[in-house]
Amino acid sequence: MNKRLDLSLYLVLDPILCGGINGMVETTKIAVANGVTAVQLRSEHEFSGKNWYYAALALKEALSDTHVPLFINDHVDIALAIDADGVHIGQSDLPVDVTRKLIGNNKWLGFSVANRQQLDEVSWQLVDYIGIGPIYPTTTKQDAAPAMGMPQLTQLVKLKQCPAVAIGGININNATAILQSGIEGIAVVSAICGQKNIQQATLSLLEKVQQAKNK
Amino acid sequence: MNKRLDLSLYLVLDPILCGGINGMVETTKIAVANGVTAVQLRSEHEFSGKNWYYAALALKEALSDTHVPLFINDHVDIALAIDADGVHIGQSDLPVDVTRKLIGNNKWLGFSVANRQQLDEVSWQLVDYIGIGPIYPTTTKQDAAPAMGMPQLTQLVKLKQCPAVAIGGININNATAILQSGIEGIAVVSAICGQKNIQQATLSLLEKVQQAKNK
Numbered sequence: 001m002n003k004r005l006d007l008s009l010y011l012v013l014d015p016i017l018c019g020g021i022n023g024m025v026e027t028t029k030i031a032v033a034n035g036v037t038a039v040q041l042r043s044e045h046e047f048s049g050k051n052w053y054y055a056a057l058a059l060k061e062a063l064s065d066t067h068v069p070l071f072i073n074d075h076v077d078i079a080l081a082i083d084a085d086g087v088h089i090g091q092s093d094l095p096v097d098v099t100r101k102l103i104g105n106n107k108w109l110g111f112s113v114a115n116r117q118q119l120d121e122v123s124w125q126l127v128d129y130i131g132i133g134p135i136y137p138t139t140t141k142q143d144a145a146p147a148m149g150m151p152q153l154t155q156l157v158k159l160k161q162c163p164a165v166a167i168g169g170i171n172i173n174n175a176t177a178i179l180q181s182g183i184e185g186i187a188v189v190s191a192i193c194g195q196k197n198i199q200q201a202t203l204s205l206l207e208k209v210q211q212a213k214n215k
Numbered sequence: 216m217n218k219r220l221d222l223s224l225y226l227v228l229d230p231i232l233c234g235g236i237n238g239m240v241e242t243t244k245i246a247v248a249n250g251v252t253a254v255q256l257r258s259e260h261e262f263s264g265k266n267w268y269y270a271a272l273a274l275k276e277a278l279s280d281t282h283v284p285l286f287i288n289d290h291v292d293i294a295l296a297i298d299a300d301g302v303h304i305g306q307s308d309l310p311v312d313v314t315r316k317l318i319g320n321n322k323w324l325g326f327s328v329a330n331r332q333q334l335d336e337v338s339w340q341l342v343d344y345i346g347i348g349p350i351y352p353t354t355t356k357q358d359a360a361p362a363m364g365m366p367q368l369t370q371l372v373k374l375k376q377c378p379a380v381a382i383g384g385i386n387i388n389n390a391t392a393i394l395q396s397g398i399e400g401i402a403v404v405s406a407i408c409g410q411k412n413i414q415q416a417t418l419s420l421l422e423k424v425q426q427a428k429n430k
Contacts, residue, residue: 048307048308049289049304049307049308049309050306050307050308050309050310051307052309053309053310053313074264075292076292076295076296077290077291077292077295077309077317078309080291080292080295080317081291081309081313081316081317089264091265092263092264092265092266093263093264093265094264094265094267094268094292094293094296095265095268098268098296101296102292102295102296
């Protein structure tokens, strides 16, 4: 099915937090059925190439009948191996130009930006979206940059030259304020992964997104 | 320059053990000038995608005027990004068939085998060589399988269907015995990386290799 690049409610999957690969696939199915618009596989833990491959394959299968694209974090080889819809890289990964060359023009490329300097250095013609964060302190990414807070988010949103999604400590309580910055979407990890009621967690976030978009 | 697949004296580079990327490049130049026939970049430590990329690029440049091929451990995307001569993968990496599809037929593919069962499962038509090990206990690979010792090495060498290189705890004292198994070459890490005299360490190992081949 054709995929759509809609950053509104972007789920970043942590396989461990989801209770393993099966739990992650189950989380994905429920979350996507209830409004998640993009999915990324990311693992901050020790996760072998084989695990990455089979986890990514399982997610691709789970999303095959949806318009929701699958992004692979950092591991360009895994994205190529399963023909993912996109790749998301950070400042310490393969350079953007090298990554674009590897994935070609038929996959989306997302790139993480943590401050003004990094934003000023973005090769806008090579990326499809940027992730801005962490907005608030996060417990799911060990090597995260310092939290930037709302004022800097608002500044970066004004300066960006492509769609963007905010990430880092985003939950039901701060989602509205973040979306009022004018950013296209919010990315969450623990606000969905590991929640007791995935459906309710997703629906609550979706409601915030829809309220913000209708304003 | 045309590369040759000669496993005789195969240097597996550990950037940390070499004192960083510059030290690793220096080690490589000296080792190759003194008889190393193949080089692999491997990092068992935390090493970002960016570090992998620039380390691999530097090694490729260092080997550009030689017949010595550069292999990249595990990270198929890095191998593609710098157009390395080959990839070496293990049992917990991307599957062999997936890796071969990603790298095509113009790069060599090495695959690690630690016991008889793994040897029996090798897709011989897809790999160019196998690494057999660890032969002896190793300090440079944390997730290494149990050391197999000489009797099992000898058995696996008899059963293999492609060239092979032995790895794991190999040094100047046990190199001759290992080569007497009939295996095509020896792979070393700490017998060269981090040695005070890289030239002497390499020449001593080369002498063992040449003695074994001339018998």
